[in-house]
Each structure stands twice: as structure tokens, then as C-alpha cells.
Amino acid sequence: MNLLPFSGLPAHAPRRFVPAQIDLGDWSQIAPLFDQLDARAAQCATPAEFERWILDQGELAAALDQEGSQRYIAMTCHTDSPEAEAAYLHFVEQIEPELKPRQFNLAKLFLAHPLRSQLDKRRYEVFDRDTALLVELFREENVPLQTEESKLGQQYQKLSGSLTVNFRGEEKTLVQMGRYLEEPDRALREEAWTLVAQRRLQEADKFEEQFEAMLKVREQIARNAGFPNYLAYAFRAKGRFDYAPEDCVKFHSAVDTEFMPVVRHLQAERKRQLGVASLRPWDTAVDPLNRAPLRPFAEVDEMVTRTQRVFDKLDAELAGGFAQMRDLKLLDLANRKGKAPGGYQSTLAEARLPFIFMNSVGVQRDVETMLHEAGHAFHTLAAKGEDLYAYRGAPIEFCEVASMAMELLGNQHLEEFYAPAEANRARKTHLEGIIGFFPWMATVDAFQHWIYSHPGHTRAERTAAWLALMDRFGGDVDWTGHESARANLWHRQLHIFLHPFYYVEYGIAQLGALQVWANSHRDPVKALRDYKAGLALGGARPLPELFAAAGCRFDFSAETVRPLVALTRSELAKLN
Numbered sequence: 001m002n003l004l005p006f007s008g009l010p011a012h013a014p015r016r017f018v019p020a021q022i023d024l025g026d027w028s029q030i031a032p033l034f035d036q037l038d039a040r041a042a043q044c045a046t047p048a049e050f051e052r053w054i055l056d057q058g059e060l061a062a063a064l065d066q067e068g069s070q071r072y073i074a075m076t077c078h079t080d081s082p083e084a085e086a087a088y089l090h091f092v093e094q095i096e097p098e099l100k101p102r103q104f105n106l107a108k109l110f111l112a113h114p115l116r117s118q119l120d121k122r123r124y125e126v127f128d129r130d131t132a133l134l135v136e137l138f139r140e141e142n143v144p145l146q147t148e149e150s151k152l153g154q155q156y157q158k159l160s161g162s163l164t165v166n167f168r169g170e171e172k173t174l175v176q177m178g179r180y181l182e183e184p185d186r187a188l189r190e191e192a193w194t195l196v197a198q199r200r201l202q203e204a205d206k207f208e209e210q211f212e213a214m215l216k217v218r219e220q221i222a223r224n225a226g227f228p229n230y231l232a233y234a235f236r237a238k239g240r241f242d243y244a245p246e247d248c249v250k251f252h253s254a255v256d257t258e259f260m261p262v263v264r265h266l267q268a269e270r271k272r273q274l275g276v277a278s279l280r281p282w283d284t285a286v287d288p289l290n291r292a293p294l295r296p297f298a299e300v301d302e303m304v305t306r307t308q309r310v311f312d313k314l315d316a317e318l319a320g321g322f323a324q325m326r327d328l329k330l331l332d333l334a335n336r337k338g339k340a341p342g343g344y345q346s347t348l349a350e351a352r353l354p355f356i357f358m359n360s361v362g363v364q365r366d367v368e369t370m371l372h373e374a375g376h377a378f379h380t381l382a383a384k385g386e387d388l389y390a391y392r393g394a395p396i397e398f399c400e401v402a403s404m405a406m407e408l409l410g411n412q413h414l415e416e417f418y419a420p421a422e423a424n425r426a427r428k429t430h431l432e433g434i435i436g437f438f439p440w441m442a443t444v445d446a447f448q449h450w451i452y453s454h455p456g457h458t459r460a461e462r463t464a465a466w467l468a469l470m471d472r473f474g475g476d477v478d479w480t481g482h483e484s485a486r487a488n489l490w491h492r493q494l495h496i497f498l499h500p501f502y503y504v505e506y507g508i509a510q511l512g513a514l515q516v517w518a519n520s521h522r523d524p525v526k527a528l529r530d531y532k533a534g535l536a537l538g539g540a541r542p543l544p545e546l547f548a549a550a551g552c553r554f555d556f557s558a559e560t561v562r563p564l565v566a567l568t569r570s571e572l573a574k575l576n
Contacts, residue, residue, distance in 0.1 A: 003074035003084045005355075006329040012352040012384060015063070017056040024067035025090060027098050033060055034102040041109040050115040054127075057106055058389030064099065065349035065389075067091065073332075073346055073355060075154075079161040080338035085154075092150045097143045104138040107131045126542060127390050130239060137237055139224045149217050153498045156210050159203060160494065161340045165195045174199065175335050175359045181285040182293035182363065186276075193282035197485040200492065204484075207491040208459060218500060219455055230452040234501040239395065242543045242554065248445060248504050254558040255442040255507075256472065258565050262435050263475045271476075278478035281485070287425070294364040294426055296417040300334045303360060307370050309416040314409060315528055321381040322374060325354060333370070335359035342494060343369045345376035345403075352384035352392065364426050367417055368407055368433070375406025383538030394539040396502060397554075398546040400509030402535055405516040405550075409528070412520075428575040431568055434510060439473035441507040444493055446473075448501055463487050508556055514564040515552035521567075527551060 022029050037057055044050040068091050074081075075088035110116060110131055119128075164171050167180075180192035200207075222233035235245060271279045273288035287293065297303040304326055311319040325331060330353060343358035354377035360366040379402035383392050393399070411430055414423040450465040451457070457465075467487055479486040490496055495503045520527035534550025547554040 003078050003081060004070060005073075005077065005332045009328065009348060009351040009353060011350050015059060017059045018063045022063075024064055025087070025095065027095060030064070030095070031098070031102075034106070037106055038109065041106075041113060044113070044115060047115055047118045050113065050119070054110070055387060058387070061103075062349035062389050064095070065347075066351065068096070069346045069348055069355075073357065076157070076340035076344075076357060077332050078338055079158060079340050089151070089154070092154075093147055096150070097147050100138070100143045100146070101140060104135065107134045107138075111135055123540075126540060127388060129241070130390065133236070133239055137225055137233075139221075142221050142224050145217050145221050145224070149214060149221075152210060152214050152217065156207075156494070156497045157340050159206060159210070161338070163199055163203065164337070165199045167192065167195060171337075173335065173337060175341055176361055178285075178365075179293065179361055179363055181282055182287070184286065184290040184292065186283070186286075189282040189286060190280070194482075197281075197482060201484055201488060204488050204491065207488070207497075211497060212459075214497060214500075215451070218452070229455055230500070231449060234452065238501060243508075243556075245449065247556065248449065251504065251507060251556045252442045252446050254556065254561045255438045258558055258561045259435060259438040260473065260475070262565060262569060263439055266432055266435065267476045278480075279476060280478055281482065284477065291425075294418065294422060294429075295362055296364055296367050296426075297362060300360055303333065303366065303370060304331065306416045307367075307374065310371070310410050310413040311374070313413045313416070315532075317532070318374075318378055321378055324381075325356065325377060328353065330355045332356070333358050333360045335361050343373055345373045345380070347380045347393065349389065349392065352380070354380040364429060367414070367426070368430060371407045371410035372403040374410075375403035378402060378406065378532075379535045382532060382535035385536075386538045386540065388540070391538045391540040394537070394546060395543050396505040397508045397543055398512070398534070398539075398550075400506050401512035401516065401547070401550060401552070402531075404506075404510050404513035405531055408513055408517040409520060409531070424575050428572060431572050431575070434514070435565075435568060437510065438507060439475065441503060441510075443469045443473045444490070444496060445501075445504040445507070447490060448496065448503070452500070466490055508554075511556055511560060511564060512547055512550065512552045512554075514568065516550060518564065518567055519551045 018033065019029075024030065037053065037060070040053055040056075044053050071084075071088040071091045074084040078084045116128070163174050165174070165177060166172075167177065174196050177192050177196050181189055183189055183192075218230045222228075222230040225233055225237075227233035227236070231245060267279055270283070270288045274283060274286075274290070276283060297306060308319065308322055308326065311322045330348075333356070339359060340357075341359065343356075346355045346357065347353075348355060356370075356373040356377060358366070358369050358373060360370075376399060379394065379399060380392075383394075386392050394402075407430065411427050414426050417423070418426060446469050447466055450469075451462060454461070454465075466489075470486060470489070474486075493503075516527055516531050519530065530549065530551035534546055534552075537546055537549055539546075541549070544554040553560055
């Protein structure tokens, strides 16, 4: 049975190298293609032949990438399907470990090739740099460890996806419980919040054990690659050529000095509006004036239609891209049991098309997520004409500019979902969410800096480090009686488990997105044109140049942060 929401996607271009009828889940069919590429390297006599060899590698990589993506999509859409789980695990266990040494060998052949120096310097600058990094970091003994890490990640997803509570006689997923935190009835909110917190605490030891297993694997990977700790390894492995751990520490400080005063001001205002003696964890998502929760749509189809109208107003090219995704069924948006938590955009690398996954339950957050993932999708579509497979994706720090800027640009047309007063309320909620995001980002990032630079730490020490960061960046929320939930709050942040150190990118990118938004206040046409120009580059240029193309500065010091905080505050004042 087909476990994918879509079927029969066209390839972007006919295959020239990979056989049309190959089974990409069978290593015995894949290996001969790598053998051919290995043999062909020495036969390349001209730069044109050498480039063809690079493009054929990319064609094989894209076909395998899409195969892996489709199995991941099927597994996350059906976490309760043994068939989907088996197919995904087969690829992770049997195919991916075989790929890494073969790709490493091709990278070595590229670096040693006499024609490498004859390639266009500017065109291949980033490709050359990234290939050299791959060779520098590759260790054969890390391949099984990376497989083990993927399997541990799948166990975390399975545990998270399986959690439900019985709320007033009905079984609910934890995602579905989120909507009750927006209800005006404070007792109802407390009941819902407490039920979810207790359910998570029942699994706290399991989450800790899963994380400790991952930590052990990651520390070994770093040691094998010759790094003093996983922090140093991760910065190198993520290709962070343009910033260092010290820059992130400075960013945490900028969040502390520039954002925290605004956060505390907004929390005090919320407490005053709610008329409560102290702000409790279940008081942070409700409308502070006790208006009923925003309900932007009833059904997913309605969300898609209204989102389409937002893009119709924003830009014809973007609107056409979203319509294509809708028509090809490249959307799985409704929350249901047996679906992995969260939302993502996955690129089907051979078709050069995006797929969007999310868990929509009919709240304003869903509109934000839809715009966010659509921004990623537009990035995929903007770069689809790039023939170098490696350049069809950009560094995450810029990928998230694409998505976060689209939230801010799309927000200008929220009247497609709401009456004007409600649209302003949604915009205000969104901007307050951005302000509130920076301290959480700094907490998650600084926590990982602590974890991975303190090998051999105990569970108690890790908890103490987390609580110190909650004190620094948590603002004025009263957790009395729920100290255990506060100490274990990080268990819900899947990035800490699945994607270590992948979180500060959101903060860096949010600064880029706020700059795109600031530009749109000055000149909306130019701002959108620059945004699309940045997206169209894919990953062909270094990070600072991608930011510059989109009209932004790649910098996260207090000097860059301050005017963006000021603009956000002034817009919030207008919306009040």
C-alpha cells in the first residue's frame, strides 16, 4: 500500500546516469553505480568531463536523498505502521551506512583530481570548501555510530508520538491538548496543562535515558574525529565557517540585554491584563483580555484555500508554487493519532519539489506554521533550476530566513483568515511570540553548549545547568508546585534529542527575517525582490553573501539586535 500522501511525482529532468527501474532500497543495485563513478574519475580528460562526473554524482545523490525522504515522510505520517517503520529503518540501517564511505571516496577523488584547479573558482568555491570538510571529518568507525544515533532518534519520536492523556473522558494527543491552553477558563487551562506535564513526567526517566544514550554516542563520534568535545566537533561538522562558539555566547548576552527587558515588560502587562497575582505556566498562551481563542479555520482544506489567497496577494510567483504543491498533494497537514509531532518541509530532491508536514488543529499557531513551512517550500522551488545538487540546499541559518521572513510577510494579509481586529490580534500574538522565542532559543543553545563542553557530567549537574538558564532567560513565570516540570522542560524540545546544536540557527535566521520585514516597511517591492533573489542562490555562495543578497547583514551582535527590537516594540505599540 502507498503510505505517502502523493504518488507518481515527475522527475525534474530525465535521468542520465541512474537507471530508471532501479530499486533504491537494494544496496546490490546501488553499489555498481558508485563503482562506475570511482572508475570514471581517472578517465575525465577535460573540465567538461569532470563537471559531468560531478553532475552524475549529484543525480545519484538526489535519487537516494528522495528515497530516504519518502521513507521518512511515510514513517512520520504513520508512526503506528510497522510497514513504514520497517522501510525507514531498512534505509537507515542498510543503505545510509553503505553510502557514507562511498561518498567519502568520491570526495577524495574530487580533491585529488588534477582538473579540480581548472574549475571555475567562484562557481565551485563553496562546493570545494564543503567537500574538503567532508573528507576532513569522515571516520569509518563513526558510520555505525551515526546509524545508532538515527535509531535512538526514531525511538524518541516514537515515545513522543505515542503520548496521550485522558482528558474529560476523551483520549487526546499532547498536541491536541495545546488548544486548551488558549481557553479563557483558568481552571480548565490549569487542568489541561497539569495533565500534560504529569504525563511527560511519567516518561522523564525514559527521556533522560534516551538522551544519555545519544550523548554517549555523540561524544564517541567527536573523539573518533579527533576533537576535544562534541561542541568543537559539531561546529566544524555543521560547516559553521562564518561564526564560532564565542559568537553564540555573545548572542546569548545580546538576548539577555536587549530582549529580556521587553519580555519582562510583556509578562508584567499580561499579568495586569489577566488580573492575576502571579503568571503561571498555563497563563502564557491565553489571550490576556480573555477573548475567546482565535480560530482561523475549521478544516484543513479551508486553511489551504485561505493560505493560497494570502500568497495571491503577496506575489504571483509564490502563489503559483503553493498551488502546484496543493495540486500534487504535497501537503499532509491535519493532526491525528499515529503521526509524529511537529512540522517540517522535506525536499524531494529528484523531483525538486517540496513536501509540507504539520499537525494542524485549527489554532493561530497553525497559520504561522503554514506560512513558515511554505517559506521553506518557496526556497526549494526558487533553487530548483540549480543543477549542482549540493547547491539546491542552503545552510540552515539562511533556510530559516526563508521561512521566518515568510511568516512576517504573510502576516500582512491575515485578513484572509480574520476580521481586521482579529488580524491585528494575531499579528500582535506573532510579534510577541518572536520576542519570546529569543530567550528560549538562547536557553536551548546555551544548555547544549554546557552539556557538550562538560563530558562526564551527572544527571543532577545537567538539571542544575538547565535551571540556571531558566533563571536567566525564563522571565517572571511562577512555577510553584511544578518544579519538576520546570526542571524537565527541555524534554519536549526535540532538537536537543534529534538535532544537537541545531537551534541557534533559528535565532540567527530570525534576525535576518526581521531585517527583511524591516526592509518591507521601507520598500515592499524591493524587499520581496531581494528576498526571492537570496532564495534563488540556493547554497551557491557563503552565508554572509546569501544574507546580503536578501538585503540583510549576517551579524548577531547587540548592535544589529537593538534596532530590530525597537522596530518590533513600535509595531506592537501600534497594534495595541
